[in-house]
Amino acid sequence: MLLASILVLAVGTYTMRLGGVLLRDRLQFPDSFQRLLPMAATALLAALATTAALMEGAHFAGVARPAGVLVGAVLAGRRMPFVVVVIAAAATAALLRRAGVS
Structure with a gap:
């Protein structure tokens, strides 16, 4: 079933790209x-990022993830290197969870 879905x-992806050409x-x-x-593409990506940041399944993800x-x-926004951004974001969430903030 997974192989059929893929x-x-x-x-479908190939057909859409070919249709565009x-x-x-x-x-x-x-x-x-x-x-x-x-603007529509930007709004769609912003909505996806917001949903992923705030929700875990059908429930609120807690404070640590949005923080x-x-x-x-x-x-x-301060144009830090991508690696620094990812590590700082993950460390913030991990430290808040370690401190007991869900």
């Missing part, structure tokens, strides 16, 4: 729509 996703010259979107597409994400976001 195969279906691979075929084949239909590039045939479809014309209005300028207002073309300006909205990058780690916040530390990572602040360090990324």
Whole structure:
């Protein structure tokens, strides 16, 4: 079943990419729509990141995970190296959990 799911996703992804190449010259979107597409992608990624940061399954993930994400976001905003951002975010969450903050 897992292999079939992977195969279906691979075929679907390839079909979508091929459709973009084949239909590039045939479809014309209005300028207002073309300006909205990058914002829509950004909003989708922000929603995914927020959900992953705040939720664990169907429940709130606790305070430690969002605090780690916040530390990572602040360090990324200050243009720190990616490794530093990831380690600091993980360490913040781990230290808060070690201190008993869930």
